Amino acid sequence: MRKLSPTAWFLIVVLLVMSVFFVASLGYSDIKVKLMPALMSGLTIVLALFALIQDLKAGARQNMPTDEDGDVIEDEKIIGTPLRAYFQAFLWFAGLIALVYGLGFIIAVPLWMFVYLWRHGSQWWTAILLGVGMIVIIYLVFTTLLQIELYPGIVIEWLNRQLNP
Amino acid sequence: MNTIPALLQAFGNMFQPMPLLAVFAATIISLIVGVIPAITGALVVIMVLPFLFGADPIVAMPFLCALLASSGMGGAITSVLTGIPGDNANGPAAIDGFAMTRQGQAGRALGLAIGAAVMSVLFGVVFSILIIPLMTPILMSFKTVEMLLIILVALLFLAVLTKGSRVKGLISAGIGLTLSCVGLQQASAIARLTFGNMYLYDGIEPATVLMGILAVPTLLELQAEGVAIAPVGALAAGKLIELFKGTKELFTKHLWTWLRGTLIGYLIGIAPALGSTTAVWIAYAQAKQASKNPDEIGKGSPEGIVAPESARGVCASADLLTTLVFGIPGSSIMVVFLAAFLMMGIQPGPTLVIEHTALAFQMILTMGLSVLIGAVICYFGAPFMVRITQVSPHMLFAVLMPIIVLGAYVTREFGVDIIVIGITSLLGLSIKRFGFSAPSIILGFVMGNLFERFLVRSLDLYGVGLFWSSPTALVLSSIIVISIFWSPIKSQIERMRGGKVAAKGQSA
Numbered sequence: 202m203r204k205l206s207p208t209a210w211f212l213i214v215v216l217l218v219m220s221v222f223f224v225a226s227l228g229y230s231d232i233k234v235k236l237m238p239a240l241m242s243g244l245t246i247v248l249a250l251f252a253l254i255q256d257l258k259a260g261a262r263q264n265m266p267t268d269e270d271g272d273v274i275e276d277e278k279i280i281g282t283p284l285r286a287y288f289q290a291f292l293w294f295a296g297l298i299a300l301v302y303g304l305g306f307i308i309a310v311p312l313w314m315f316v317y318l319w320r321h322g323s324q325w326w327t328a329i330l331l332g333v334g335m336i337v338i339i340y341l342v343f344t345t346l347l348q349i350e351l352y353p354g355i356v357i358e359w360l361n362r363q364l365n366p
Numbered sequence: 367m368n369t370i371p372a373l374l375q376a377f378g379n380m381f382q383p384m385p386l387l388a389v390f391a392a393t394i395i396s397l398i399v400g401v402i403p404a405i406t407g408a409l410v411v412i413m414v415l416p417f418l419f420g421a422d423p424i425v426a427m428p429f430l431c432a433l434l435a436s437s438g439m440g441g442a443i444t445s446v447l448t449g450i451p452g453d454n455a456n457g458p459a460a461i462d463g464f465a466m467t468r469q470g471q472a473g474r475a476l477g478l479a480i481g482a483a484v485m486s487v488l489f490g491v492v493f494s495i496l497i498i499p500l501m502t503p504i505l506m507s508f509k510t511v512e513m514l515l516i517i518l519v520a521l522l523f524l525a526v527l528t529k530g531s532r533v534k535g536l537i538s539a540g541i542g543l544t545l546s547c548v549g550l551q552q553a554s555a556i557a558r559l560t561f562g563n564m565y566l567y568d569g570i571e572p573a574t575v576l577m578g579i580l581a582v583p584t585l586l587e588l589q590a591e592g593v594a595i596a597p598v599g600a601l602a603a604g605k606l607i608e609l610f611k612g613t614k615e616l617f618t619k620h621l622w623t624w625l626r627g628t629l630i631g632y633l634i635g636i637a638p639a640l641g642s643t644t645a646v647w648i649a650y651a652q653a654k655q656a657s658k659n660p661d662e663i664g665k666g667s668p669e670g671i672v673a674p675e676s677a678r679g680v681c682a683s684a685d686l687l688t689t690l691v692f693g694i695p696g697s698s699i700m701v702v703f704l705a706a707f708l709m710m711g712i713q714p715g716p717t718l719v720i721e722h723t724a725l726a727f728q729m730i731l732t733m734g735l736s737v738l739i740g741a742v743i744c745y746f747g748a749p750f751m752v753r754i755t756q757v758s759p760h761m762l763f764a765v766l767m768p769i770i771v772l773g774a775y776v777t778r779e780f781g782v783d784i785i786v787i788g789i790t791s792l793l794g795l796s797i798k799r800f801g802f803s804a805p806s807i808i809l810g811f812v813m814g815n816l817f818e819r820f821l822v823r824s825l826d827l828y829g830v831g832l833f834w835s836s837p838t839a840l841v842l843s844s845i846i847v848i849s850i851f852w853s854p855i856k857s858q859i860e861r862m863r864g865g866k867v868a869a870k871g872q873s874a
Contacts, residue, residue: 208800215537222544222559234556236825237818238547245540252533284799286590291795294586294767298788301771302781310768321760335765339772351772352781 205257207284212253219245293317305354310336369723373495376727379424380735388425389732392432393739400440400453411702423710423725430706431686431729432736435487438642438678439740442479443751446671447472449584450766451576455642455678457808458650460580462663462670469666473605476748477612478620482672483679484741485616486628490683491734493632495727497687511832513637514820515842516648517813522849523651524806531801538797538806545570545807546814553819565782570790572643574774574783575811578790581770583798586791588759609748620672623653631677635684642681644816647809649677655849664805683733690726691719 205213219242226238300309311332318328343349353361379385411433441453446463459479466475521543525535548559549569560566616624627649634645653673654663663670689700707713712722719726774787797804824832833843 211796211800211802212537215541219540219544222547225559225561226547229556229558231554231556233822234551234554234558236822237814238544238558241540241543241547245537245544248533248537248540252531252537255533286592287586287795287799290586290589290763291792293589293763294582294791295788297767297771298784301768302784306768306772306775314764314768317764318760321764323760331764335768339768343772343776347776349776349779352775352779352784355781 209253209256212249212256215249216246216253219249301352301354303354303356305357306339306351307336307353308357309354310339372723373727375724376731379724379728380428380731382424384422384425385428385728385732388429389432389736390739392429393436393736394743396433396435396437396736397440397740397743400437400442401444421710423712423722424728426710427706427725427729428732430703431732434682434686434703435733435736436740438682439480439483439737439744442483442675442678443476443744443748446475446479447751448581448762448766450581450770454572454576454812455646455674455681457576457580457643458646458674458805459671460584461805462665462667464584465664465666466668466671471608471666473608473748474612474615474668475666475671476744476751477609477614478616478668478671479675480609480741480744481613481616482620482624482627482675484737485624486631486676486679487683487737488734489628490632490635490680491730494683494687494730509836510820510823511828511835511839512842514817514824514832515839515846516634517644517817517820519842519845519849520644520648520651521806521809521813522846523655524647524803524809534801535803535806538803539810541793542807542810542812543814543817545575546811547818551818552815553822565780568778568780570786570811571774571777571780571783572812573777574786575790576808577770577773578787579794579797579804579807582767582787582791583794583804585763585766585770586795587798589763592759605749606745609745615668616672620668623656623669623672624676626652626656627673627676628680630673631680632684634677635681636688641685642678643812645677645681646674647805647812649673650805651809679737683730686729686733690729 222238222242223246226235226242229235297309297313300313303309304312311329314332314335315325315328318331319325323331340351344351380389411430414430414433438453438455441451441456442459442463445451445456445460446467449460449464449467451457451460463475463479466472521539525532525539544559546569548566550557550567557567630649630652631642631645634648635642650663650670650673653669654660657663657667657669659667685700686703689703707718712718712725771784771787774783775781777783793807794804796802797807824835828835832839834840
């Protein structure tokens with residue numbers, strides 16, 4: 202079986218999600234309610250199918266860079282930034298999201314900044330200072346000045362409920 | 367009151383110490399908050415509103431107008447220097463402005479953005495004062511069908527010009543429009559595509575989509591590449607002279623782009639309910655359509671900054687005019703302005719222009735004064751601001767990522783928005799890597815609700831005949847047909863010409 206290109210995989214995901222939306226849209230009884238989601242998801246499905254067929258016909262080679270003679274360059278480093286580097290960067294971002302969602306901004310931001318900066322060559326005291334400084338500024342601007350309560354995190358909320366029933 | 371005496375009185379009121387101080391303070395506040403991605407000008411106007419209760423309208427209303435006028439300028443600085451839109455309306459500037467910054471042209475990009483915005487606001491101020499008697503026929507020409515077709519034109523312009531594949535551009539617009547359907551439908555209050563999830567009843571927050579699709583992938587790219595935003599030596603590009611060069615370039619090379627962006631922004635600004643986010647994307651799409659090098663737009667093209675920034679700048683003054691003259695809010699922020707009027711005992715609408723003509727003129731003039739003050743601050747502050755482009759990518763990533771997550775949360779204070787920004791970022795990263803169109807998704811998403819409202823109403827009124835229901839509709843429908851078929855026809859003609867040239871070459 203031929204290997205699918207990353208674009209093809211993305212189009213398959215789009216097709217699946219839009220198909221779910223399309224089927225859900227058809228369930229609404231009023232035409233004015235279902236018109237827009239059914240029309241848009243339906244059109245997107247048709248276009249995504251067309252793009253997928255085009256991509257499959259062209260094959261994965263179309264997405265690979267070629268040299269002057271038209272031969273495919275296989276080394277991913279030549280293409281530019283490797284996909285792996287993006288993945289690692291996204292993992293750091295996902296880590297921040299998970300920490301904030303679990304522990305809230307007050308704990309997560311300095312903790313994540315410390316770990317991130319320390320792992321990327323900053324001295325430990327710089328990393329601590331920046332992390333703490335950042336959350337102090339965020340607290341002053343958002344909580345003190347703008348009266349916005351920072352998200353406490355589901356773990357901290359759960360602990361609060363346990364300690365203060 | 368006669369126009370000329372009212373105008374003179376407005377000038378007199380504007381330069382009194384207290385109103386002048388209020389405008390100066392509001393400009394500085396709005397520039398600062400405009401620079402912070404998580405806080406928009408609209409949010410600040412809402413927050414200061416309770417503090418203006420009982421204040422003199424001659425001081426309070428110009429204060430609000432100055433807040434509105436300059437916040438976008440602060441947002442443009444953030445967009446150009448970091449790639450994070452300071453406000454929803456700064457989205458296009460974040461694409462081309464940041465690309466120019468990465469090429470070491472931060473000063474030039476800032477000069478273009480600030481120059482375009484200032485000039486368009488000044489144009490808007492003068493035009494608004496002149497146009498008041500002509501407002502009614504212009505506003506009456508914007509009916510449901512015309513608004514629907516304007517949105518459709520913008521979506522198609524952006525989608526069909528997506529580099530590499532027009533189908534990918536159309537898929538992107540389709541994704542954006544479908545995602546905009548998530549949540550309660552305004553007309554029927556029926557929950558759609560929520561799958562029983564209470565969080566989705568309010569729909570997906572536009573700021574979350576904007577930051578996830580535009581800002582996060584940019585920062586992930588910086589982190590992955592491991593290099594500073596701009597090349598070494600780019601600090602020189604932030605010198606005052608570079609900013610002036612950028613602004614001069616606006617007059618020498620991009621005056622038509624500026625004028626088109628300004629007119630689009632003004633027309634959309636006076637149309638009720640569309641607002642500056644629509645204006646900037648439509649201007650961006652139009653600039654791409656009209657450009658001699660459409661492939662360059664999105665990669666650091668001055669036209670990609672000038673068109674949307676001029677549309678954004680002028681939109682606010684046009685928006686204000688509709689609110690003042692007709693009492694119809696031109697956008698969501700103008701609803702807050704209406705509340706401010708009522709708080710101060712002033713009834714917006716035609717009577718305002720008759721009974722408080724000087725105040726109406728003062729508010730419009732204040733916007734011009736505010737952007738002039740803002741521009742001076744930006745020009746002289748830019749050489750310091752440009753230093754951000756030399757900060758290590760890891761430091762930027764560490765500082766900006768928490769602000770982005772915070773920005774996603776503070777808009778609605780929903781914890782789930784923190785997860786949603788992760789999902790939209792993954793979508794943003796995918797469309798960036800696989801050649802889909804980020805602007806098309808965003809335009810589809812932000813315009814989805816209006817598009818649906820206009821579509822349903824137009825079908826109710828005219829059926830499929832909506833496309834030729836009026837002369838304006840017919841012109842817009844023709845533009846749609848041309849935008850779809852022009853590109854294939856053009857390439858076919860070029861292929862035929864190329865074939866003839868080759869045949870001639872062989873025979874010679």
